[in-house]
Amino acid sequence: NAGVMQNPRHLVRRRGQEARLRCSPMKGHSHVYWYRQLPEEGLKFMVYLQKENIIDESGMPKERFSAEFPKEGPSILRIQQVVRGDSAAYFCASSPGQENEQFFGPGTRLTVL
Amino acid sequence: DQQVKQNSPSLSVQEGRISILNCDYTNSMFDYFLWYKKYPAEGPTFLISISSIKDKNEDGRFTVFLNKSAKHLSLHIVPSQPGDSAVYFCAPRVGGGADGLTFGKGTHLIIQP
Numbered sequence: 001n002a003g004v005m006q007n008p009r010h011l012v013r014r015r016g017q018e019a020r021l022r023c024s025p026m027k028g029h030s031h032v033y034w035y036r037q038l039p040e041e042g043l044k045f046m047v048y049l050q051k052e053n054i055i056d057e058s059g060m061p062k063e064r065f066s067a068e069f070p071k072e073g074p075s076i077l078r079i080q081q082v083v084r085g086d087s088a089a090y091f092c093a094s095s096p097g098q099e100n101e102q103f104f105g106p107g108t109r110l111t112v113l
Numbered sequence: 114d115q116q117v118k119q120n121s122p123s124l125s126v127q128e129g130r131i132s133i134l135n136c137d138y139t140n141s142m143f144d145y146f147l148w149y150k151k152y153p154a155e156g157p158t159f160l161i162s163i164s165s166i167k168d169k170n171e172d173g174r175f176t177v178f179l180n181k182s183a184k185h186l187s188l189h190i191v192p193s194q195p196g197d198s199a200v201y202f203c204a205p206r207v208g209g210g211a212d213g214l215t216f217g218k219g220t221h222l223i224i225q226p
Contacts (some may be wrong), residue, residue, distance in 0.1 A: 004156070033213055042117070042202055043157070045213030056213060091156050101147070102158030102214065 002027065004094050005074075007070075012111045019079040021108045025094030032075045033093040033102060034067060039042070043091060049075060070110035082112045116140045119203055125224050132190040136203030143205035147214065148188050149179060149183045151200045159199070161188070185189065189223075194195035198224045 013019050024073040025032050030051055031094035035043040048056040049069040064082075065067065069075040079086055089109050118137045127183050136146075144165035149157035161178045163170040163186070164193045170177050176189045190197055204214040 006156075019186050029209060035213075035216075040218070042216035042218040043214075044120075045215065049211050093156075100161070104149075104158070106154070106156050 003102050004029075004092055006108050007092075008093050008108060009106060010109050010111070012113060013082050014113050015083055016081050019082050019110055021077040021079075021090050021092075023075040023077070023092030023094075023105060025075070025092075025098075026028070026103055028029075029094035029103070031095045032069050033095075034075075034077050035093065036089045037091065037107075039087045039088075046077075056099050069073060075090035079110075082110075084112050086110060087112045116143075117200075117203055117205060117215050117217040119220050121220050122218070125225055126193050128195060130143040130190045130201075131187075132188075132193045132197065132222055133195075134188040134190075134201050134222065134225070136186050136188075136205075137184060137205050138186075138205050139218045140205070140207070140215075141184070141214075142207045146177070146179060146186050147204045147206070148175075149202045149204055151202065151219070157202060160163055190202065193222075193224045193226060195224050198222060 032049045034046040037043045045059040047060045047067045059077045064080045066078045089107045093104045095102045145160040148160040150160045151157045161172050161175045161177050163179050170180050179186045200219040202219045203217040
């Protein structure tokens with residue numbers, strides 16, 4: 001059973017470009033979470049999704065950021081018009097449902113030049 | 114507003130000795146507490162958890178203690194091994210189910226040979 005997969009592992013964008021981060025949850029997991037880790041900080045919750053639904057986006061910036069988890073395919077975290085402050089490691093986690101443990105992917109390190 | 118505090122950014126322990134990592138929280142609604150371990154360039158890995166109805170949970174070399182009145186928990190690792198060198202995050206949550214986690218900033222544990 002493959003773990004949570006994220007790609008790309010590293011992404012470099014110039015200011016003003018768009019960044020798309022992909023997450024494939026573990027097989028059988030229908031709950032996906034996105035977290036962001038800034039340098040020297042802990043992981044900060046951004047958004048929680050189930051298939052085709054956003055359940056909780058309380059941690060996501062109101063502008064430029066969006067997330068989806070379509071019926072087919074991976075979950076996508078999209079950042080429009082990136083700024084230098086968006087440079088961070090973005091982690092995706094999945095869980096099978098009403099469970100307390102979340103399984104994390106290896107992360108995508110976004111660098112904005 | 115830091116709901117979860119890990120006040121020691123780093124901790125150095127000799128191999129074979131006990132490592133004690135501390136975590137304080139302010140939100141009295143937290144009732145389930147998880148510890149994650151993270152190696153560089155990898156995602157966090159679940160280590161051990163404890164429910165608020167318990168004050169101790171043990172799993173092999175790892176024991177977590179919870180003092181609800183003090184809003185404090187600690188992770189004990191004994192004996193410490195070189196492979197334990199990693200960043201440890203405390204991640205409490207509110208309620209059961211599938212909410213996003215709140216992470217502390219982490220403690221970098223270094224096991225000295």
